[in-house]
Amino acid sequence: MKNKLKIGVYGISGCAGCLLSILFEDCFKQLIKLVEIKAFPLIKENNYGGDFDYVxxxxxxxxxxxxxxxxxxxxxxxxxxxxxxxxCTGGVPSIKNFLDEEKTMKLVYPVYNHLKSTPPTPMDMHIKVDYYLPQCPPNKEEIIEFIKCITTGREFKPYREPVCYECRRKGNLCLLTENKICLGPITNGGCDALCPTNSVTCYGCRGPCKDANIKAYLDMLKEMGYTNKNMHDKMNTFAGLQFKEQEGNKSKWLEK
Ligand code: SF4
Ligand code: SF4
Ligand code: SF4
Incomplete structure (x- = not known):
């Protein structure tokens, strides 16, 4: 029998929610059938010290x-x-990049001089990343699809359309018509429009769409009566660094 791929599952600063997504029964069953989990410190006491195919x-x-x-x-x-x-994007911790560091630290720690943190950043700002499975927490169907692709040699194709595509296909009422800020038009889908389907606006947890017209979107929200701060507070929730990069500060309104 062909050797199974050697897999490691690790976490750095996070809440372990993504690691738990791998442990969902249907996801984990596929995983152990198709690959060899050589290291997973969250659940294994003895972990392999050699090289992996995928981590x-x-x-x-x-x-x-x-x-x-x-x-x-x-x-x-x-x-x-x-x-x-x-x-993938820095997630909720990356909000700190857009806030006053001292005030933010004091919210949590009365004394913090002994804590040496660095600006919260996604991992591809530090090492080369080969694949991205975004979302908070990640979509287990997408994890399973990824595992099937790597074990069969099929190319993994990330979803590239905005959340609105999936949302409209599902026939949801658009939350923009209720005058709410929904980031669906500028956010990568692939979550089956999870939030708007449950009457919650999209917070951009899958990161910006590569060809999103952020200026046009912001101008539309301005016409709806929202301020620059309202907009950016929302965009900074999960992927502020990427949205900022993509904006390119082209909109004059953004300079206000
Ligand atoms: S993406 Fe969400 S579930 Fe995963 S570590 Fe970050 S906060 Fe936790
Ligand atoms: S609710 Fe949000 S995701 Fe759905 S169509 Fe409207 S803007 Fe797009
Ligand atoms: S709707 Fe938006 S915030 Fe909700 S899971 Fe999808 S991308 Fe993330």
């Missing part, structure tokens, strides 16, 4: 120690898979 990593880079772990895993893996929003 899945959850979390945001928040500390120097995270960078050390990433560099070590990069050396040991043929392919690195960023698992979840924190790994």
């Amino acid at each position: 899945f990593i959850e979390g945001t880079v928040c500390f120097d120690e995270d960078i050390i772990v990433l560099n070590e895993l990069r050396k040991r893996a043929k392919y690195i898979v960023a698992l979840g929003s924190c790994a």
Whole structure:
């Protein structure tokens, strides 16, 4: 029998929600049938110290120690898979890049001088990432599809249309018509429009669509009566660094 692919599943600074997504029964059953999980420190006491074919990593880079772990895993893996929003876009921790650091730290820690954190950043700002499985937490069907692709040699094709495509296909009422800020038009879909289907606006957890016209979208929201701050608070929730990069500060309104 052909040797199974050697897999590692690791986390840096994160909440373990992405790692738990892998442990959903249907996902985990597929995984252990198709690949060999050589290391998964969340659930295994004894973990392999050699090289891997694929390493899945959850979390945001928040500390120097995270960078050390990433560099070590990069050396040991043929392919690195960023698992979840924190790994792919910086996720919720990356909000800190847009806030006053001192005030933010004091919200959580009365004394924090002993804590040496680095600006929260996605892992591809530190190491080469080969594949991205975004979303908070990641979509288990997408994880299963990815595993099937890597074990059969099929090309993995990330979903590239905005959330609105899936949302309109499902016949949902558009939340923009209720005057709510929904990031669906500028966010990569692939989540089956999970939030708007449950009457919750999209917060952009799968990151911006590559060809999103962010200026036109922001101008539309301005006409709806929203301020620059309202808009950016929403865009900064999961993927502020990427949305900012994509905006390119082309809109004059953004300079206000
Ligand atoms: S992406 Fe979401 S579930 Fe995953 S580590 Fe970050 S906060 Fe937790
Ligand atoms: S609710 Fe949001 S995702 Fe759905 S169509 Fe409207 S803007 Fe797009
Ligand atoms: S609708 Fe938006 S926030 Fe909700 S899961 Fe999809 S991409 Fe993430």
